[in-house]
Amino acid sequence: MSRGTKRGGFLAWLGGPTRGASWSRLVLSIGLFLVAWQVAAMYLVDNRLLLVPFTEVAAALVDEIADGAFASNLYTTVLELAIAFPLAVFGGFVIGAILAGSKPVRQTLDPILTAMYSLPIVALAPLFTAGLGFGVASKVAIVILMAIFPVITNTDAGLRSAEPALIETARSYGASRLQVLRTVTIPHSVPFIISGVRVAFARGLVGVIVAEFFGAVSGVGFAIAAAAQSYQTARLLGYVVVLGLIGLLASIGLTALERRLAPWREES
Amino acid sequence: MNHGPNEAGRLVVDDVDLVFTPARRDPVVALENLDLEVEPGEFVCVVGASGSGKSTLLRLLDGMLTPTKGTITSGSAPVAGPSRDRAMVFQSDNLLPWSTVIDNVAYGLTLGGMRRSRARQAALRQLELVGLADSAGQYPRELSGGMRQRVNIARALAVDPQVLLLDEPFAALDAQTREIMSAELLRIWSTDRKTVVFITHQIDEAVYLADRVVVLSARPGTVREIVPVDFERPRELSLKRTDPFGRIVDHIWSLIEVEVRGSLGLS
Numbered sequence: 277m278s279r280g281t282k283r284g285g286f287l288a289w290l291g292g293p294t295r296g297a298s299w300s301r302l303v304l305s306i307g308l309f310l311v312a313w314q315v316a317a318m319y320l321v322d323n324r325l326l327l328v329p330f331t332e333v334a335a336a337l338v339d340e341i342a343d344g345a346f347a348s349n350l351y352t353t354v355l356e357l358a359i360a361f362p363l364a365v366f367g368g369f370v371i372g373a374i375l376a377g378s379k380p381v382r383q384t385l386d387p388i389l390t391a392m393y394s395l396p397i398v399a400l401a402p403l404f405t406a407g408l409g410f411g412v413a414s415k416v417a418i419v420i421l422m423a424i425f426p427v428i429t430n431t432d433a434g435l436r437s438a439e440p441a442l443i444e445t446a447r448s449y450g451a452s453r454l455q456v457l458r459t460v461t462i463p464h465s466v467p468f469i470i471s472g473v474r475v476a477f478a479r480g481l482v483g484v485i486v487a488e489f490f491g492a493v494s495g496v497g498f499a500i501a502a503a504a505q506s507y508q509t510a511r512l513l514g515y516v517v518v519l520g521l522i523g524l525l526a527s528i529g530l531t532a533l534e535r536r537l538a539p540w541r542e543e544s
Numbered sequence: 545m546n547h548g549p550n551e552a553g554r555l556v557v558d559d560v561d562l563v564f565t566p567a568r569r570d571p572v573v574a575l576e577n578l579d580l581e582v583e584p585g586e587f588v589c590v591v592g593a594s595g596s597g598k599s600t601l602l603r604l605l606d607g608m609l610t611p612t613k614g615t616i617t618s619g620s621a622p623v624a625g626p627s628r629d630r631a632m633v634f635q636s637d638n639l640l641p642w643s644t645v646i647d648n649v650a651y652g653l654t655l656g657g658m659r660r661s662r663a664r665q666a667a668l669r670q671l672e673l674v675g676l677a678d679s680a681g682q683y684p685r686e687l688s689g690g691m692r693q694r695v696n697i698a699r700a701l702a703v704d705p706q707v708l709l710l711d712e713p714f715a716a717l718d719a720q721t722r723e724i725m726s727a728e729l730l731r732i733w734s735t736d737r738k739t740v741v742f743i744t745h746q747i748d749e750a751v752y753l754a755d756r757v758v759v760l761s762a763r764p765g766t767v768r769e770i771v772p773v774d775f776e777r778p779r780e781l782s783l784k785r786t787d788p789f790g791r792i793v794d795h796i797w798s799l800i801e802v803e804v805r806g807s808l809g810l811s
Contacts, residue, residue: 445638448606448626449652449703459651463642540642540683 328510337514345499350518352495356412356484360419364480365473367420368427372469375428376435393425398486405491415487415495422483423476427469434468435461467541470534477526481519551620552629553584553706553739555605560614562600574600576764578614584706585737589750590758591796593803597765598743602711605741606632619706628656630707631700635715637692639684645695646671646680652703663702670698673732690721697732707739715745722746726753727781734778747796748784759796762803769799 290297290304310330317329340346375382375389401418408414438461446456488497496515503512534541557580565571574597582588590598603609604616607625616623618630626632631652639648647654649667654660671677674694684692693713700708713729714722726749733740744750750757754773761768773792775783783789 439638441634441636441638442640444608445632445634446655448608448632449655450626450628451655455655459640459655463640466642538642540685 336510364423372431423480430472434465589754592760
C-alpha cells in the first residue's frame, strides 16, 4: 500500500482498506448518483410523471415525515419483515439441513423445491390478500415464501460441500459425527448460508412491497400504490429511495455479520 | 520379538489382506499376505510403485480401513478404528481454513475434550518446536505450503501420539522446500522419537529418513523387501550425495523399476 499512498494520493487512499475510505466511497457513490438524478430530471427527462428532481423528492419525503404518515408506513413494512424474515431464515436453515442430511428426502423434494424457487411467488399475492386479509398476516406469508427458498438451497449446498479430506482428517483425530458437524461441516457452510440470506432479503423486500400493492391499509408498498394512483411522482420516488436505503443497510449489516461469523475469508 | 512392558508404539501387521469390493465391479486385491513389524521409536519408510497399496497400508494402520483378513496390533491392543494413539498426516495439509494456526494445532486435543485454554498452551509448545510460534494467530490461508505442512505436523504431534503416520506429506512442496522439510522432520522426530511410518514416492527421501525402508510390490501389494539403512544419526542433508547412500537408492530403485515400467506399458 505504501506504493499507492506515495503516488496515487487521494485515489489510492480511497481504494484502500481503511474504514474512513470505505465510508467515503459510500458517500461518494450516493452523492454521484443524486447529482446524476438531479441533472437527468432537470435537463433530460421532461415527463414529470416519470421523473422529478431529487430535491422535490426530498421535500415530499420531509412533508410525509412531518405528516406522520411516513413513520406509520415504515413501521408496518419493517414489522412485517421483522416477523417474516427471521422465520424464513430459520425455517430455510432447518429444511436445508434436513435435505442435506437425507438423500431420499432431498431427491424426493427437489423437483417441487426447484419449481417453487423459480415460481414468481408474488403472483400469489392477491390470493393471500383475499385469504388472509389486508393486515400483516398476508404479507408475512408472502415474505416467507419468497425468502425461504434461497436459504434452503444454500444451506443444503453448504452443508454438503465440505471437503471430504477435511472430514477424513477430523475422523482420523477421533471426531464423532457431531464433532465433524460442529468443527467442519457447519463452519464450511456459513458463507453459503449468509449469501443465501442476502438473496432471501432482496426477495423478501420485493415480496412485502408487492403484497402491500394488492391490498393493505398501511406500509411502504401501500404508500407507493396510493401515490401512483394520485400521480404524486415525488412522493412515490421518496418511498422508493427509502427502499433503496433499507436494502443498503441490510447489505452492510450482512457484510458485518459475515465478517464476524466467517473472519477467515477476509482479504488480507 | 520380546514383548516387554514397553509395547507402546509397536505396530504389528500380521498376514493382512485388504480387498476392495466396489459395487457392480470386480473386487480389487489391494494388499495380500502382508507382514510387517515396526519397533517402538523406529522410523520406517514405505516405498513402491503407484498401486502398490502404500496409502491403503497407512489407512489400515490408522484404523480408517479394516483388514479383510489378518490382524493389526498397535501397542498391545488390536486396531479397531482411528485413535488418538496414532496421528495421521496427509499430503494435503487439510488445515481447517476457519481456525487460526494455534486452534488448528489444538484441534485434536479439543476433540478429545481438553479445555481450549489448556489445549492452546500445548499447541503453542508444538508450534515452537516446528518454529511457527509467531504465526499462531494467523489463518492457514496466510501461510506458505511448507509452513502449512509444518502446522499439520505440529497438529499431529500435539495429541502426543505413540505412532505418527505420514502419507507423502511433502509431495505437494517444491524440491528445495521438501529437502529442508525432511531435515526438519528428523530434527523434530529426534526430540522424542515416536514411531513413524512414512509413505513416499521419493526413494532418496525414504533412505535419508528411515531406519528401514519397506519396498512394496504392486497388484497385489505385498512386502517385496525390507532394506535396512544404518547411517548414523543425526544425518546431514549432504549424506544424500555420498556413495553408500546412492547404492541403497539404486538397489531400491531396481526393485521398483520393473513395476513402474510395467504400469507404463514399457518392458
